[in-house]
Amino acid sequence: MTREHLPRxxxxxxxxKKGKATIGxxxxxxxxxxxxxxxxxxxxxxxxxxxxxxxxxVKKGTLTEQERSLVLAACRHWxxxxxxxxxxxxxxxxxxxxxxxxxxxxxxWYPLGEILHSIKSYSAHQxxxxxxxxxxxxxxxxxxxxxRDQAEFREKLLYxxxxxxxxxxxxxxxDYPYFWLGGDTGETPVPxxxxxxxxxx
Numbered sequence: 164m165t166r167e168h169l170p171r172x173x174x175x176x177x178x179x180k181k182g183k184a185t186i187g188x189x190x191x192x193x194x195x196x197x198x199x200x201x202x203x204x205x206x207x208x209x210x211x212x213x214x215x216x217x218x219x220x221v222k223k224g225t226l227t228e229q230e231r232s233l234v235l236a237a238c239r240h241w242x243x244x245x246x247x248x249x250x251x252x253x254x255x256x257x258x259x260x261x262x263x264x265x266x267x268x269x270x271x272w273y274p275l276g277e278i279l280h281s282i283k284s285y286s287a288h289q290x291x292x293x294x295x296x297x298x299x300x301x302x303x304x305x306x307x308x309x310x311r312d313q314a315e316f317r318e319k320l321l322y323x324x325x326x327x328x329x330x331x332x333x334x335x336x337x338d339y340p341y342f343w344l345g346g347d348t349g350e351t352p353v354p355x356x357x358x359x360x361x362x363x364x
Contacts, residue, residue, distance in 0.1 A: 208308075209274065209275060211264075211266075211270065211271065212263075212266075212272060213263070213310070214249070214261065214309070215261070215262055215264075215275055215310065216261055216307070216308045216310055217258075217261075217262065217275070217279065217305055217308075218258065218305065218306045218307075219279065219301055219302065219304075220256060220257040220258075220301070221257060221301065222299045223298070223299075225255035225256050226253070226254075226255050226256070226290070228340075230293065231253040231341040232340070232341065233286055233290060233293075234253045235251065235253045235341050235343060238251045238253070238258065238260060238343075239343060240285075241282070242345065243265075244265075245265055245273040245278050246273065246275075247265065248261075249262060249316075249345045250320050250323045250342075250343065250345060251323070251343050252339070252341060252342040252343075254326060254327065254330065259322070259323045259326060261310070261316070261320055262275075275307060279305050283301045286300070287299070287300035324336040324342060326342075327339035327341075
């Protein structure tokens with residue numbers, strides 16, 4: 164991906180409506196403007212308005228082309244509904260994405276964990292339906308990192324776009340059908356004044 168292919172502006176969708184969060188039974192509270200850190204095996208940082216680079220992996224084996232298509236559709240499902248999905252690539256063994264959860268109320272944002280849980284749960288169900296299996300499809304935890312500034316945003320965007328090329332799956336990012344670049348992304352996805360400093364992973 165060259166510089167001219169990078170997104171130029173990030174505009175809210177005209178007429179979009181933002182209501183209260185629907186947690187959907189996960190029990191996950193909305194995210195506030197205060198940094199919140201939780202940990203299982205991996206640390207998870209959440210900050211309202213932040214953009215995240217996320218990776219989650221296949222637990223065993225690899226995804227077929229049809230399965231990668233299902234996963235890509237699941238990742239795109241919440242675009243402009245619960246998050247702005249700037250870019251996503253579904254590889255045979257893992258998924259990389261760059262996304263920014265949307266507001267769900269005054270000074271509240273949809274939790275990243277809730278969105279990822281929905282994507283992984285739905286896609287696993289669809290994959291297992293095709294396989295006629297009940298095995299776990301995804302590793303339990305995802306890796307997520309708050310994107311600190313515009314330079315890091317571009318770096319992660321290029322990393323996502325070039326992943327299939329490095330793996331020998333395509334000659335250009337346009338040749339790989341399981342890479343998607345959001346058409347409404349912009350050059351300022353990191354909120355002005357966002358400071359996480361050296362503590363950010």
